[in-house]
Amino acid sequence: MEYLLGIDLGTSGAKTVLFDTVGVPIASHTAAYPLRQPRNGWAEQDPHDWWRAVQETVGAVLAESGADPSSIRGVGLSGQMHGLVLLDAQGHVLRDAILWCDGRTQAQCDEITDAVGRERLLSITANPSLPGFTAGKILWVREHESERYERCRHILLPKDYIRYKLTGEFATEVSDASGMNLLDVRGRRWSGEILSALDIDPALLGRLYESCEVTGAVTHAAAEATGLSPGTVVVGGAGDNAAAAVGTGVVDTGKAFTTLGTSGVIFAHADQVAIDPRGRVHTFCSAVPGAWTVMSCTLAAGLSLQWFRNNFCAAETEAAANLGLDPYELMTAQAERSPIGANRLVYLPYLMGERSPLLDSDARGAFIGLSAIHTKPDLIRAVLEGVVYAQRQCLDVFREMGVDVRDMAACGGGARSPLWRQMLADVYGCGVKTAASAEGPALGAAILAGVGAGVYGSVAQGCAAAVRSGGVQAPDKTRSAAYEPYYRLFCELYPALRGSFRTLAGL
Ligand SMILES: Nc1ncnc2c1ncn2[C@@H]1O[C@H](COP(=O)(O)OP(=O)(O)O)[C@@H](O)[C@H]1O
Numbered sequence: 001m002e003y004l005l006g007i008d009l010g011t012s013g014a015k016t017v018l019f020d021t022v023g024v025p026i027a028s029h030t031a032a033y034p035l036r037q038p039r040n041g042w043a044e045q046d047p048h049d050w051w052r053a054v055q056e057t058v059g060a061v062l063a064e065s066g067a068d069p070s071s072i073r074g075v076g077l078s079g080q081m082h083g084l085v086l087l088d089a090q091g092h093v094l095r096d097a098i099l100w101c102d103g104r105t106q107a108q109c110d111e112i113t114d115a116v117g118r119e120r121l122l123s124i125t126a127n128p129s130l131p132g133f134t135a136g137k138i139l140w141v142r143e144h145e146s147e148r149y150e151r152c153r154h155i156l157l158p159k160d161y162i163r164y165k166l167t168g169e170f171a172t173e174v175s176d177a178s179g180m181n182l183l184d185v186r187g188r189r190w191s192g193e194i195l196s197a198l199d200i201d202p203a204l205l206g207r208l209y210e211s212c213e214v215t216g217a218v219t220h221a222a223a224e225a226t227g228l229s230p231g232t233v234v235v236g237g238a239g240d241n242a243a244a245a246v247g248t249g250v251v252d253t254g255k256a257f258t259t260l261g262t263s264g265v266i267f268a269h270a271d272q273v274a275i276d277p278r279g280r281v282h283t284f285c286s287a288v289p290g291a292w293t294v295m296s297c298t299l300a301a302g303l304s305l306q307w308f309r310n311n312f313c314a315a316e317t318e319a320a321a322n323l324g325l326d327p328y329e330l331m332t333a334q335a336e337r338s339p340i341g342a343n344r345l346v347y348l349p350y351l352m353g354e355r356s357p358l359l360d361s362d363a364r365g366a367f368i369g370l371s372a373i374h375t376k377p378d379l380i381r382a383v384l385e386g387v388v389y390a391q392r393q394c395l396d397v398f399r400e401m402g403v404d405v406r407d408m409a410a411c412g413g414g415a416r417s418p419l420w421r422q423m424l425a426d427v428y429g430c431g432v433k434t435a436a437s438a439e440g441p442a443l444g445a446a447i448l449a450g451v452g453a454g455v456y457g458s459v460a461q462g463c464a465a466a467v468r469s470g471g472v473q474a475p476d477k478t479r480s481a482a483y484e485p486y487y488r489l490f491c492e493l494y495p496a497l498r499g500s501f502r503t504l505a506g507l
Pocket residue numbers: 009010011012013260261262263301302303304305306326328329332411412413414415416417420438
C-alpha cells in the first residue's frame with residue numbers, strides 16, 4: 001500500500017491527512033493554535049505553534065493509521081496565504097508572523113503604489129497593493145522594526161516555513177507567491193522591477209517552483225521530529241485556496257468553489273490571466289502549471305462564527321464537549337429556529353476590515369436592526385446570512401467580469417453545515433455541490449505530492465483518480481426570493497456606513 005500526505009496549515013489549526021493513492025482519507029488529525037490580535041485590526045501567529053501542530057498531527061496520523069512511513073510517496077503542503085515569516089541567518093524566527101487578515105499596512109500599500117505605479121503593479125503582479133498581501137508587511141517591518149529587518153535573511157510564507165523545518169530548503173511556489181505583490185504573475189517569476197522599486201533584496205526570497213515540483217526531501221532531524229521517513233519528497237504544494245481547487249477538482253474553466261473557512265473565498269479556474277481593473281478580486285497563478293485563477297477573499301467568514309462562539313456561546317461549547325458534539329452544530333441548530341432575514345436583523349462581517357470587494361481595512365462589523373425581540377438564534381442566523389451575502393457580493397463581481405462560473409462546490413469548515421451550504425445555494429441562485437469538504441486543501445496538497453512523486457502523470461490525472469464530489473444542494477426559488485431584499489439592503493449598508501467607519505478608526 002502506498003500513501004500521500006497532505007498538510008494544511010490553516011488559520012484555525014493544522015490539519016494533516018494521510019490518503020491512499022485514490023484519495024481515500026486513511027487518517028486525519030487537527031491541532032489548533034491561537035490567533036493573536038495585539039491591536040484592533042492586527043493579526044499574528046507564532047510560527048513555532050505551527051511547527052508544533054505539524055509535528056503533533058503528523059505523529060498522530062502515523063500512529064492512527066499504522067502506516068509504514070517509508071510507504072509515503074510524498075508530502076504536499078497547503079497553507080494560509082500572504083503571512084510574513086522572517087528568519088535570521090541561523091533560520092530562527094525573528095517575530096510572530098503577520099497574517100493575511102492583518103490590516104495595519106495601508107500606508108505601506110500606498111507607498112508601494114506610489115513607487116511602482118498602480119497600472120504597472122496591476123500589469124505585473126495582476127493585483128493592486130492590498131494590506132492583506134505580503135509586500136506591505138515587509139515594508140512595515142522595515143519601517144517600524146528596522147533592527148529586526150536588518151537581521152532578516154529569509155522571507156517565507158507560512159507553509160514555506162514548514163517546508164524549511166521539514167527539508168531545510170528556503171523555497172516557495174507560484175500559487176502562494178502570487179499573493180506577495182512581488183511576483184510577475186503572467187511570467188510566473190519574481191519581478192526584478194518590483195523588487196528593485198521597493199528595494200527588497202531578491203536573495204531574501206525563497207527559490208520559486210511550480211506547485212507539483214519537488215522542492216526537497218525530509219531531513220534526518222525532521223524525520224526524528226515527525227516520524228516521517230528521511231528522504232521523503234516534499235513538493236511545492238500551494239496556497240490553501242489553490243490547494244483546495246485541486247482537492248475539489250476545480251482545474252477546468254467553468255468550475256469554481258466557495259470556501260467557508262476562517263476566510264470566505266470564491267475561487268474560479270482560468271486558462272488565461274483575467275484581471276479586475278478595480279482590483280476587487282485577485283488574479284493568481286494556479287497550482288496547475290500554465291493556468292491562473294480568479295478569487296475573492298472576505299476576511300471574517302468562519303471567523304465571524306468563531307468570534308460569536310468564543311464570546312457568546314460558552315454554554316453551547318460546554319454542552320458540546322459533554323455530548324461529544326461540534327459546538328458549531330449546536331449553534332447552527334439554533335439558527336434554524338430563526339426565519340430568513342433573522343427577524344429583520346442584518347450582520348456586516350467586517351470584523352477584520354474587509355478585502356473583497358470593499359478593499360477597506362477600516363470597515364468594522366455591525367448588527368443592523370437589533371431590537372428587543374431578538375434572541376441568540378436570530379443573532380447566529382444573522383451572522384451566517386451576513387457571511388453569505390458577502391460571498392454573493394463577490395460572486396456578483398465575478399459575474400460582472402464575465403468569469404465563467406457554471407459549477408460551484410463548497411468547502412472549508414463552514415461547509416460542514418447543511419444550513420450554511422443551503423444558504424449559499426439560495427442566495428447565489430445556483431446549485432452548490434458538496435466537495436470532499438474540509439479535506440479539500442489537504443487532498444489537493446496530497447495530489448500535488450503524487451504528481452511530484454510520479455504517482456500521477458499530471459494534476460488533472462491526479463484529480464481524476466482522487467477527487468470525489470458529494471451531492472448537490474439546489475436553490476429554492478421561494479427562499480431565494482425571500483433572501484433577495486435582505487441582500488439588496490446588505491449591499492446598501494457599507495456605503496452608508498463607510499464615513500462612520502473611517503471616523504471610528506481615527507478616534
Ligand atoms: N459544523 C460546523 N458548522 C458550521 N461552521 C463550522 C463547522 N465546523 C467549523 N465551522 C466553521 O469553520 C471555521 C474553520 O474552518 P477551516 O476550514 O477549518 O478553517 P481554516 O482553514 O481557516 O483553519 C470555523 O471558524 C467555523 O466558523
